[in-house]
Amino acid sequence: MFKTRHFLVFTIGLLLISIVAHSQGDGPRSYLLGPKGVIGANPKYLNLNQNLVPAGNIYLTDSDINVNVFPTTLFYNFGLGERFAQVQFMFNPANASGTIVTDQDETFTGLNNSGFSDGFMAFKVGLIGTPALSIKEFAQHTPAYSMFGYLRVWYSGSYDASKLLNLGTNRFTIEFGTPMSFPLSKNSKRPIWIESYPYIQLYTKNTDPSIIVQGNEAIQYPLFGIENHLTHNLTKKFWAGIDLRYAIGGESEIDGQAQDNKINVLGGGLSAGYQILPFLGATSSYGIVLAGDNGLDGNMFRLGLVFVYAKTEKN
Template sequence: MIWEAVSAIGCLAGYKKKSRRKSLRIVQFAAVWLAVAAPALHGQELEPRTYANTPVGLNFLIAGYGHLEGGVAIDPALPIENTQVEVHSVAFAYVRSFGFLGKSAKFDVVLPYAWASVSATALGQLRERDVSGLADPRARFSVNFYGAPALSLEDFKNYQQDAIIGASVEITAPGGQYDAGKLLNLGTNRWSVKPEIGVSKHLGPVTLELAGGVRFYTDNDDFFGGRLREQEPIYSVRGHLIYSFSHGIWAALDGTFYTGGQITVDGVKRNNRQENTRLGATVALPVNRQNSVKLYFSTGVSTRAGTDFDAAGIVWQYRFGGGL
């Protein structure tokens, strides 16, 4: 789930022409600052066990609910205050594990739907907007090319992890709700591609994971009334400390740092490069052989620009096939 920015267009109403022109400039400038929220759940992903070995032939059906709430860090010189964002989202996903050149690999596709609301005080007036609809879908292919051979469920019983090195490529498509006349949108009207490399090391009941990636964006040529919005890549690194308990229960401490993403609108660069840090935790609880539940929470530790939010959610997973 992603959104373009806060809709402050309503602040144009009730002003004389000169004031309207000034207000329009302020809104356009604010739009650039607030639009750094667009990759909110891209650079800030905290997903442990991405590169864990998985028996081939398994299928996973996943449904999740998430709640996100927080403010937006913008230029203090702008006459916009008390910006608050709240998002409720549901996501449905399908994951398939398989062998790729003798190595374990996975493919997943995610379709999210969201309800978002934003409020802000712009030029001394409270402005609010609510929107709901599909967010941009995504697909990802990942393969573990070292330390994780493709194994059937039967052979997997004898597998002992040491070190795993893997890579993934995620593609986000412009399929979400988008209105060029509004600043708040659930879709981004552009594509993005994120290659990533990850390492997972097993140390008794503890697993350490480290992954680094970069997300590239295509241009949005219909941003807020037909403007051209460009964004530089966002570089991210994330780490996870995972502890495995008995009976398939595990918990993780998660952290991520991401930087970059400076935005240009109609050739004019803005001072909105991100340099943010987040921390979180994840707990996985098996229900039975085929079902499990995962709980997660994360919060912003430092935010240079963009959305400083708390996020929490629950995910249900059902697996089948592969000899289960």
């Protein structure tokens, strides 16, 4: 006979951590298999200093923009047949300030805006090595290679075409990717993981561009990227790792005229995480642009918490 009980449980990396600025990546321990029947929340704080717009996928060469964002991702893990699956929703309060220099060499200082940056809805499903496991089964599962199919649809945050600095993009971004994870250690208490996420982002038109654009219609070509992480548990509760990201593409056009702002950037950084309580974990990351064409530059500091809840049955 089974007794049903509720309890809180946390496993580092059991959810797909959201991104707030498209260029910053999901972060380490984001693409690992997790147990089904788990719900949770992942609030974060990011500080970005960059010459990209707050959404992180269009840059303005000589601009200097500071962005503070507070994204919160809600998620639920479940089984789709015998495969792991996950749904997510992220909303993204933010504020931004700084200086923008246009392509016409006009400089606007003291800019400030608050509201919401782009958020997303997402669906992830297992393709290879991703069984739908209960908490008990997951605890006994031997780490193995896994691959997921991932669809993420970004919706626009706050937008006003009369403003020079916007947090939202006034369009949709559709992202497809195949997150993968490779275990380098079978020791469940000291795991070593390589994670890799190749993806493509497609953008709808912005039919009401900001006045800074000085046009009637803005489009952006697809952006291709790959995000990679190597992490290792130094103790049972503490892990650390290195991050590497590369993105290319994403040039924009205004009324059919190319803007010569193709993104070609390599970024890297360091990350760490700690299990504070059985139901609560914390992560932190610092990242910089290592190399980029056309003067693209930026740095990022990120703090995150993960709260989880699961309902299980005990014999």
